[in-house]
Amino acid sequence: MNNEKNNLTIGFIGIGVMGKSMAGHLMNAGYNLHIYTRTKDKADDLISQGAIWKNSVVELTKQADIIITMIGYPQDVESIYLGTNGIISNANKGTYLIDMTTSTPTLAQKIAQHAKEKGLFSLDAPVSGGDIGAREARLTIMVGGESGAFEVCKPILEKMGANIILQGEAGSGQHTKMCNQIAIATNMIGICESIVYARTAGLDPEKVLQSISAGAAGSWSLSNLAPRIIKEDYEPGFFVKHFIKDMGIALEEASSMGLEMPGLELAKQLYDELAIVGEEDRGTQALYKLWEHKK
Structure with missing residues (x-):
């Protein structure tokens, strides 16, 4: 100590x-x-x-x-x-x-x-x-x-x-966190679809990740959560149920300011589906499992 x-x-x-x-x-x-x-x-x-x-x-x-x-x-x-x-x-x-x-x-x-x-x-x-x-x-x-x-x-x-x-x-920290969650929400959809596409095309997802994470597609989620998806590690770094809560807050705040958030609305809809199939206590990267459920 x-x-x-x-x-x-x-x-x-x-x-x-x-x-x-x-x-x-x-x-x-x-x-x-x-x-x-x-x-x-x-x-x-x-x-x-x-x-x-x-x-x-x-x-x-x-x-x-x-x-x-x-x-x-x-x-x-x-x-x-x-x-x-x-x-x-x-x-x-x-x-x-x-x-x-x-x-x-x-x-x-x-x-x-x-x-x-x-x-x-x-x-x-x-x-x-x-x-x-x-x-x-x-x-x-x-x-x-x-x-x-x-x-x-x-x-x-x-x-x-x-x-x-x-x-x-007061409140500015929470507003900034909403900006953070909005950016992550649609990014996670893109990450999941990217891995699905790579696997369907017969590519090695790990090699794909090495290429795209160093380019314009790079993000914290791509570098830290995509590898977990590839390894089928869905343990929570941040719970799905808490992310759904955050997206709900962001949508309510956006509505009160007269803003439309179609990307955020889609992301919340998908995460709500994920919770319905019993994955609410998984990490946010478990969004990928929606595509597995749809196979």
Whole structure:
């Protein structure tokens, strides 16, 4: 463990596929790490390495200087932050709150307003990079909130990510994450169709990938998820069910701004079909299995 001296206590809520690695980086950097998640077994590794388990959100909140959440759905975020037994009602004045869940811009703004009224500082800071980026501390972190709070929290965010940008006021981080998800959504369709085409044409998909990933078709998803498809590895770096949630948020936000998103609508339709056939707990690369189901 890094011997960096730091008296700050960080409370981390949500020890999932990505949260576990993210919390681990903070502990290894020398921060006092308190953790809570609904399924305690998921936190056993971190506890064995020195993280302090807390039995509830309230217990964690009352002892933390900075609270980070990385959970599932907007309704979970709203409950944990704004509920009677939630963070904002129980945090000490001056606490910094960082929600790294992909949620709605509107909810991020609501949390920021309630936090300000209680003398708290709030940032919405969703991430991109999947399980690989989380493990390697190379996440892209998109931040919304006040610049002062961002500067205080940036050294902590730098323990988890490599590309960290303040996008604007509260909600801006979530809007930026929607841009990210929109770009990925149609890209995944293209990646799947490309591999299907290669195999049908009798090509070696691995050799095809070597050629096209270095050219104009190159993308993070092509380099990191296409190899998993070829190996029939559909384990989640990011869950299908969470991606469907994100696309739904993006479509709702787009509609409220008077925008049409035909590519995003198609992608969500295909992922909804994937969930219907029982693949919602797979990684987003499992979209390829739709073509297998249609053979």
